[in-house]
Amino acid sequence: MKWFKHVSDSLDDPFIDELMDEFGDFGYLAFFGILEIYSREFKIKDGWKLDTTLSFLRRKLHQPSIKRIATFLQSETLLKKWSVNIDSKRATIYIPKFTEIIDEWTKKKINAFEQKLQSNSGVAPKNLPPEEDKEEDKERDKEGLKFKRKVPIPKHFHITTEMKNYALRKNYIGDLETFTEKFILTCKSNPKKYSYQDWYAAWQKWLINDMKFHPEHKGQELVDL
Numbered sequence: 001m002k003w004f005k006h007v008s009d010s011l012d013d014p015f016i017d018e019l020m021d022e023f024g025d026f027g028y029l030a031f032f033g034i035l036e037i038y039s040r041e042f043k044i045k046d047g048w049k050l051d052t053t054l055s056f057l058r059r060k061l062h063q064p065s066i067k068r069i070a071t072f073l074q075s076e077t078l079l080k081k082w083s084v085n086i087d088s089k090r091a092t093i094y095i096p097k098f099t100e101i102i103d104e105w106t107k108k109k110i111n112a113f114e115q116k117l118q119s120n121s122g123v124a125p126k127n128l129p130p131e132e133d134k135e136e137d138k139e140r141d142k143e144g145l146k147f148k149r150k151v152p153i154p155k156h157f158h159i160t161t162e163m164k165n166y167a168l169r170k171n172y173i174g175d176l177e178t179f180t181e182k183f184i185l186t187c188k189s190n191p192k193k194y195s196y197q198d199w200y201a202a203w204q205k206w207l208i209n210d211m212k213f214h215p216e217h218k219g220q221e222l223v224d225l
């Protein structure tokens with residue numbers, strides 16, 4: 001996971017206050033330290049739990065003994081929030097409310113995972129792509145460059161600044177307008193054959209091939225002195 005939300009007034013949280021009354025500063029350190037480890041190892045799986053060794057937690061939290069870690073994990077205060085099982089060497093931790101404080105990126109991944117589960121179970125998945133993804137797709141579609149499935153060349157396909165810059169970086173010295181017009185006409189002549197998901201990538205590939213078969217269209221490489 002990229003990050004998780006840490007409420008700025010945690011020191012005023014009665015739960016944190018109770019942990020610190022019981023364990024001092026270590027209560028705060030252990031709670032958020034283990035939460036960070038949980039976040040880093042988090043897997044998008046139904047019922048996922050952190051399974052780790054007590055010695056690992058002792059090292060990460062810079063504690064002199066495993067006993068203090070075990071005592072913290074078994075405290076009645078902590079068990080109000082977390083589900084913990086420990087033995088002499090290992091600890092298994094489950095934080096039920098963790099999904100309420102995770103970042104938006106991870107929530108998207110979880111939603112995608114849940115949709116996959118619904119699809120496999122025969123239940124119709126929710127079709128709720130993030131709004132920002134919708135807007136990004138719209139912008140790419142406006143340029144006629146990228147689609148989610150293979151489609152014939154769009155009517156509004158044209159040279160963009162991005163394409164011109166790409167040709168410049170590749171030292172293309174041919175007539176870019178003529179090349180692109182040929183590309184468009186060829187793709188329109190056989191739309192079933194020339195169908196792509198990403199029209200910008202297809203155009204790039206054609207440009208490289210044009211320089212390969214027409215060396216006179218490729219300029220000399222620039223050399224830094």
